[in-house]
Amino acid sequence: MEQRPAASSEHPFIESDRVEGTAVYDTQGRHVGTIERLMIEKLSGQVAYVVMSFSGLLGSSKGAYTLPWGKLKYDTKLRGYHTDISESELSKVPNFAQGGTFDWANREQEQELHDYYRIPPYWRAL
Numbered sequence: 463m464e465q466r467p468a469a470s471s472e473h474p475f476i477e478s479d480r481v482e483g484t485a486v487y488d489t490q491g492r493h494v495g496t497i498e499r500l501m502i503e504k505l506s507g508q509v510a511y512v513v514m515s516f517s518g519l520l521g522s523s524k525g526a527y528t529l530p531w532g533k534l535k536y537d538t539k540l541r542g543y544h545t546d547i548s549e550s551e552l553s554k555v556p557n558f559a560q561g562g563t564f565d566w567a568n569r570e571q572e573q574e575l576h577d578y579y580r581i582p583p584y585w586r587a588l
């Protein structure tokens with residue numbers, strides 16, 4: 463997938479197609495993956511989740527994972543996102559959050575995902 467830079471910081475908004483393909487870095491600034499898609503809550507229009515592919519050693523793919531949007535922070539210098547999620551955390555992420563088996567209508571699964579990542583659920587902000 464082509465890696466596209468995110469929009470400049472001239473304004474606070476970015477088009478969704480420019481987020482897809484954006485690089486994600488760990489807390490040490492190492493490239494760890496790429497954003498594949500955004501999951502937007504229909505009623506509020508708020509981005510709730512990001513589906514991200516993580517890279518392994520030598521760039522081999524480790525798979526796609528569903529992460530709460532709040533686990534990413536945009537870095538204007540890198541023109542990409544930072545996350546504090548480690549590879550060891552990914553190895554223990556709830557199975558339903560991987561490989562398209564997530565039931566988006568199951569609030570209990572969503573709560574488990576947010577609990578795992580230690581971040582408040584998006585619906586509490588609605």
